[in-house]
Structures are given as C-alpha cells and as structure tokens.
Amino acid sequence: MTWKDRQSGDHPTAEAVVDLASVRRLEAVGFRAWPANTVHYDGSWLIRLTAGHPSKRLNSVNPLDPSDYRDIAIRLQKASQRFAEHGRSLTVRQTPLTPPQMIAHMDAEGWTVFGHSLVLALDLAERDFGEGIDHLPIKDVRRFADARIRIGKEDPGSNQALVDIISAIKPESGLFLFEDREIGPTAVSLVVHDNDLAGIMQFAIAAPVRRQGIGNALLGTSLRWARLRGAKKAWLQVEAANEAAIELYRKAGFAEVYRYLYRAPRGVGHGNQG
Template identity: 65%
Template sequence: MSDLPKVRRLEAVGFRAWPAASVQYDGSWLCRLTAGHPSRRLNSVNPLDPSDYRDIDIRLQKAAKRFADYGRPLLVRQTPLTPPKLIAFMDEAGWVEDGHTVVMMADLATLPRDEGLDHLPSRDVGRFVDARIRVAGDDPALKPGLTEIINAIKPETGLFIFEDTAFGPTAGTIAVHDNDLVGILQLGVAEEWRGQGLGTAILHASLRWAKLKGARHAWVQVEADNAAAIALYRRAGFQDVYQYSYRGPAAV
C-alpha cells in the first residue's frame, strides 16, 4: 500500500522539476502537453485524486482531442493516485500498459560528512544540453525543446557535467533543489565511459551540492528495466517509494 501523501508530494515536485509547456486541469486530472519534446512525462494525463472518476469516457475524449491538437497519442500516467474506476475502465477497453518507472528516495544524512563540494554546477544551459545530447546519443533535433524545458524549471537547478579533454562530455545530470527535496534528472554516462564509476561520482557530486543548499532527501524516477541505473541508486541509499506506468488505447 502506497503512502499517498508522500506520493502526492513527489508528484508535485516532479511536475515542477520537469515542467510541461501546457498545463490544463480537468477536475483533478492534470493534462500536460509539450509540443517541443516527446517525453511521455511531458505529454500525459495525470489523475491526482483516487476519488475523481466522474464522466470518465467524456473526459478521456476531451483529452484525446487536446493530444491530437499537439500531434501526440493519448496517454494516461497511472500512479497510486489514479482512480481504481479509471483503471478498470482502461482495463476493460483493452488499453495497453507500457513504460514502468520506479520512484525512489534517499536520505541525504547518509552521505559522508567529510566530503566537500568537489564539482560545481554549470550555469550554461546550452552547454549542458549539448553535453546531454552527446552523452545520451540523442537526436540533436531535441536541443530546442530540451533547452526550453530546462529554462522553464523554477526551483534552483544545478547542471552537472563531467568532461575529458580529449573525448568531451563523459557524464551529466540535473539536480533540482525544491525546499528540503532534490530531484536527480537526466543522469547519463557516455557509452564509452560506462563501468568506471562516473555515474556514482556525478550522482554524489550533485547530492553534495543539494545537501549544502539545504536538501534533506533526494528523489529519482528510473525506468524499471534499467537494471544498471537502479543498482546505482540502490548503492547510493535510494529505496523504492512507488511505481507508475503509461496507458494508451490499443492501436486499431
């Protein structure tokens, strides 16, 4: 059984840490759409109250129209806050479930006390986006959309980049400090540099920065089938809080 107050708080800080371009509410269903980036987190319906299940069919039709206007497929992000009657509706209609993600948290008090701030975050969004695309092997066409997302993050943000003088960027991550919490996003290590401890190093660098800023706990969202990333976070003291997945109508 999930701790719903904790889930609600992590959902709220998650939305602030990775802001969508368009945000519309239908009751307590949050519709997030972003024309400039295909991320499902930025293009999904997010129900936030298990008791809000009125007019399910009509509301999904309205959401589908909004998504079609953005050229996006209709997706519902199913979390512990999703109304059971909406889940039953999707099950009966044969909606496909995909993309399981684990939300994890860690207590920053477990970080070594004698370690100082050995890496400072960058303030250059363009440089970070270029590094992120290189490290992840992403399509360079995503640069404008990713730049817009990062510039729209309102809580204090640290952009961490590790580089090699000959190779260029080797690892990167974003730390979003929001009151006593810090979210770790977009952590990646270049394929040629994996297995050398860079993921652990850049994670701890960002967590130390956030701890000095006053954060007490860290959270992360990681795909359930990414065994290497889950192992990295578990070694750093992260523990599972809840999971979510995406649901969409079956292709006709």
C-alpha cells in the first residue's frame, strides 16, 4: 500500500489507498482474537473496555464506518464518562475506517497522537510448510501468561488479567512457548485461528536471545500450525517503531495492509500497553 505522511493540525497522521473491505474484516477478527471485557456500541463506534488490563486495544473507541460522524463532540464526551467509570482515560483508535470529520475534530481540539502500528498479512497458500509440525502448542494458559509477562518484563500483577483474556478467546488458539534450561522462557506466540485467517498475537522474544534465529523459528512454527489447521492467510499487528520485528515479518513475506494509531485528548496521559 502507498502511504503519504501529512500534517494534520500539529500532529502527523497518515492517508493511504486501502481496501476498506479488507480493513473491516481484519478489524473484526482482531476484536475476536483479543476480546475486551466490556463491549458497547454507539452507532458504529465500538467502545471496548477492560478494567483489569492496560492494553490500548482493549480500552479504546473504535469507529467502524467513515460515514458515521454525527454529534462527534457529544458522543466523545459520553465515551469519556464511560471510560472514567472503568478507571480509564478516553482513547480513540484511529484506522482507515475513522470518519475524516472525526479526525478533523480531534486535530482541532489538539488531541495527541501516539502508538502508531502496522497491520501486516501473508498468503499462507504460497508457502510450503510440509506435512508435520516441529513444536506443539501447550495447554497451560497460566504458564504461557507467566512466560509472556517475564519475557516482556511486564507487571506480574497483570498475570490473571492476561489469563482471563486468553481464556475468553472464542476461536481455536495455539499457545507456543520456547524455553531454555538456563534462562527459562525465551519466546512466546499466541496464534488465533478464525475460519480462513490466523492472527499472530503476543509474539515476543527474550532480550538475551534476540537475533539468534529464535524469532524466525517461532514465527515458522506459528505459521505452520495455522496452515495445518486450515488457515489461508496470516495477519498480525506490530508497532511501527519495532524495526527488528518488522524486518523479521517482511523477510517471512508479510506485507502491509493498513496502519492505525491512537488519539487522546490534550493533557491526557497515554501510558497503556499496545
């Protein structure tokens, strides 16, 4: 896809030529792959809230129709109140589906821009993964969550919330964990198989073993499992600043489908995870 940077108010955003039908489908499977505790619709705005976990994807307003821009200020105020009731600050996830009028409103009000991410996809039909699988998924969700938190150096107190999120995933999921006898968990990946699509989630490599081929091995294992389960295409989300991960994915054949970012009212903090 061709992206052009532009200045919108004081904040950089992006415009792109994208297939909105593909965006809608990937957004839908993304919500199923990473379910929020509370879901509320205001028109076509999907409001997702999860009090126990700081993930921005689980705590954001997600506009899903570019033509739904009525009463923007009033609806954002109502959303802000809903977020406050959950102990959260209002956050909007801006994708190609966000109405231009809403983007203009946020620009005019001085909303901050942060958390730029890319959505990448790969056609699995073009890859030969063989007939077998070299690494089986584990069944212990808590063990996986412990490893993910340890590798990511995250707050151990978020363990139960992560267990709850993974346990709430409806589509078939594969939990992959690589370990070393001396340093413990080295890599994790959560693969969510949803009809002909497979999402690669929670992909993380421990700092001491990066650039040693483990990331490539884990990605290959994840994609092989997804293909053997019947998935035709894999997708994932990655922060735009994570150059090492993007390089790994592009070498595997992933290509950009679209981008998104987060917005918050001026003066509001945004320390949530991705």
